[in-house]
Amino acid sequence: MDKTISLNARILAAASVVGSKEAAGPLGKCFDFIDDTDRFGAKTWESAEAEMQRMAFNTALAKAKCSEDRVGALFAGDLLNQCTGSAYGLLSFDIPYFGLYGACSTCAESLLLASVMVSTGIYERCGAVTSSHYCSAERQFRTPLEYGSQRTPTAQWTVTGSGAFLVTDAREKAVGRSAVITRAMPGKAAEKGINDANNMGAAMAPAAEDTLVRFFRVTGERPENYDLIVTGDLGYEGGEILSDLMRFQGYPMGERYTDCGKLIFYRKKQDVHGGGSGCGCSAVVLASHLIPKLESGELSRILFLSTGAMMSPDSIKQGESIPAVAHLLEFEGRE
């Protein structure tokens, strides 16, 4: 029984905090805060990631001129073991906390659940925060940076960044045009036999296909009804696979399809191989690039999917394949 979730959640504010490599990329001028050292004043990479979450959510609160006691709940997650980026990063906020783990799908997962809370009137406002950090991710998932390992051509580059969003019931009066989350299609966990942790795009593309096809079938929508269809972090390899899969399914997406992992870095100049990835990838691209375009009128209607590869370093060593999931959100720009 596939069904979409009807939502009516306005993005009250979105904020992005990134590191040096992201600042040097095509969206460099769009981010709210940049630390060229990638350290954010912290002694460890893990604390730096937590600090990015704190800064991103604080910035979102400030942009909305919203005090924390008006925020009903926080939905947050990251890639670190036991999601410590979120647990430590958001500890200073006196707000109920829901920890999530959807790997790189967490941005859409957190926005989906926050939107459910405000659309059903349970809370007036909710926050959604996610992050990833290249240095904490590399030493946890692959090898410590000091080893200087070579990267395979399909390997993706984990984005150092955190995106934070404040959503509110869209019936709350807006000042000017804003981005509204109107529908969602939650993803199902899928696994198609890929067990190469350096090719996560290939592992995640079938999950994105499954969610997109279910959304188009249930709603009767077509790719051409949207200005843009953008996935979280399939990158170049996974993005190409998804394009092919959707064409075979009878939903060719053509030029209106892109991926946050392609948008965030210059492919050749920045030597990122497969493109950007990580929970922070789709979060900071949504916050700094897509939502502003929905607000300005440059985009009217988009589909946004975050895609997550939910393996662990141990599960890969134990010979398991990579389970993936993709959650879809439909955004509209509205006066």
Add this chain to the structure above:
Amino acid sequence: MDKTISLNARILAAASVVGSKEAAGPLGKCFDFIDDTDRFGAKTWESAEAEMQRMAFNTALAKAKCSEDRVGALFAGDLLNQCTGSAYGLLSFDIPYFGLYGACSTCAESLLLASVMVSTGIYERCGAVTSSHYCSAERQFRTPLEYGSQRTPTAQWTVTGSGAFLVTDAREKAVGRSAVITRAMPGKAAEKGINDANNMGAAMAPAAEDTLVRFFRVTGERPENYDLIVTGDLGYEGGEILSDLMRFQGYPMGERYTDCGKLIFYRKKQDVHGGGSGCGCSAVVLASHLIPKLESGELSRILFLSTGAMMSPDSIKQGESIPAVAHLLEFEGRE
């Protein structure tokens, strides 16, 4: 702005799957499935944990005579890095998947979000599944079992078990008396300076206190209005601290307070020191012991809190304190 969430979610079915030590405890006869080898037919402890989740949710579906296409979404989590117990364990179900991480608070967190979904009519039915495994937890959080490390007096014993729940809109007609989730108070992340990973009860007790006090203040309820107030896995040490804290706050709980970590093992005979812990602890005690008592009429009204300590082995080594969270659910037995 503290507020409770009003819910109306009936427990359609609850199932529990445990290992040998749990089977030898006081609730041994109440569990649905026991594997005396703790291996559940799997080659690794991590796969064994995943298999417990699959079995537990399958058993819940069978008890409710419910096909998986009637289940709108699954909310699941566990303690393993990247929550692979849930991602791999529930992969075979063709149901939208929301991954959660709230450490040992995940049982209440998953039930809370599943209850929101059915109480607001977004889905007709939802599943909530959590697990922990002594052998996978020890080698991940402390030391491999083969080392034969000595345990400190306050150390808790991670429960090998998985609990699964199927919830439905309580307006759906029930056959006989059942357990209904009527209200929830989500927890805030709190940290009070404890950084001893062998004394998690002490780290989690202030989080439970905070949630309980906020619930009593907002609702005007008192401990004496409940047959039982039961926390997830504070164990003996944390449970005593919570009792003291609540007395100081003017809400003495007396004999009506207990903890799932005390209920699941014989303290001395089973050499468990601080009591049981882990996501599976509160999940299997709720599924096998508390819900049947609500259904039989032995209990009418209880408060159930799962408590989570959200540190990672790395964050402890880096000198950080332990952030904790406790989510509260109010249950009533109803015809």
